[in-house]
Amino acid sequence: MSTPILVLIVMTIVGLIFGFVLAYVNKKFAVEVNPLIHMVEDILPKGQCGACGYAGCAGYAEAVVLDADVPPNLCIPGKKPVANMVAELTGKVAPEVEPRVAQVRCAGSHSKAIRNYKYQGIEDCVAAGLLQGGPKGCQYGCLGFGTCVKNCPFGAMTMSEEGLPIVNEKKCTGCGKCETVCPKKVMHMVPIGSPVSINCNSKDKGAVARKLCDISCIGCGICAKNCPHDAVKVENNLAVVDSHICIEKCDNPTCVLKCPTGAIKAAEGVKTIVESQQEIASNNSN
Structure with missing residues (x-):
């Protein structure tokens, strides 16, 4: 028997052995997932905004089901209806969720605020802010490159021609993602x-x-x-x-x-x- 054929046979046998071993280990040590976790995840809005403090909707669903100390009202975008459903599924009490909306705390548009220099680079507020704090004269003002708009998981924001974000309050869920990504802390969450x-x-x-x-x-x-x-x-x-x-x-x-x-x-x-x-x-x- 030639060497190449022998090598092929040996590799095939080794592969089959490892395959059987992995299949056995997977079956032996398989962890059953609580079906309630999937039920909770299904009712969440799937914005993956992280407003709840967990890594996405799946992370929060697992935490609220398995941890008795995690409250059912942490999904800010879902507001009271989602909180009540999560509470019913998990057998917990849902405290009131205060409705809130994003607010732009800057009116320093192109025509109102001065600029120190003309920025030519990545169209991102974080990137622009690395260069002497950004091109805007006011070091606390909106840089106008739309990082908040790009990161809004619900499409509730647009950029105006004057270089400032505009919030659509009907679409805004109050998740706070824009507040998190804004390097100048211009975005702020306020009660509706x-x-x-x-x-x-x-x-x-x-x-x-x-x-x-x-x-x-x-x-x-x-x-x-x-x-x-x-x-x-x-x-x-x-x-x-x-x-x-x-x-x-x-x-x-x-x-x-x-x-x-x-x-x-x-x-x-x-x-x-x-x-x-x-x-x-x-x-x-x-």
């Missing part, structure tokens, strides 16, 4: 129904901030002084709104009217009220 938002992320002092962006917060504190509910305060030269107080008590956002730079923006639902008050104030001054 927040009457106002701070359209700025700058921590620079007023004179510096205004020099870099026409619509920046200058930390003057006028908004805080005029808020009758103490929902606004200034921290690190930047106005901060307590959305929970705002939602509960405010039906007349005076902070929007008093802000000298327009850094505080009224939500869509209260714009009409604010615009009417601004028109009345304008007529009275005339």
Whole structure:
């Protein structure tokens, strides 16, 4: 018998032996998967956003089924309906899930904010930020390369022609993925129904901030002084709104009217009220 044929026969026998051994080991040490894990995973939205703190929907499904300490309401995109279904399947109690939405805390568009240099490189905010903090003059502002938009698992964001992300609140699930990937921490999650938002992320002092962006917060504190509910305060030269107080008590956002730079923006639902008050104030001054 020739050597090549002998080698082929030996390799075939060795392969068959290893095959039988692997098949036996696989059967002997097979771990049964709890079918409940698949049932829970099937009802999750499959965004793989990681808002629950686990590596994808499968990771959370396994954890919530096998670990008694993992609550059934960690799927932020699924909100209350999914939390209730997971709770029913796992026999746990589902605490209330606060609906939230992404908010862009920057209005420094191409026409409003200055740029230090022209960036030519990878169209990614993280990559651009590695070069002297990015091309935008304000080192706290949105870089405008759409990393948040590209990473939104639910297609709830687009980029405007002015280089700022736009959130579609009807599509936004509040998963927080955009907040996680933004290198400048411009994206922020707020409760749904927040009457106002701070359209700025700058921590620079007023004179510096205004020099870099026409619509920046200058930390003057006028908004805080005029808020009758103490929902606004200034921290690190930047106005901060307590959305929970705002939602509960405010039906007349005076902070929007008093802000000298327009850094505080009224939500869509209260714009009409604010615009009417601004028109009345304008007529009275005339």
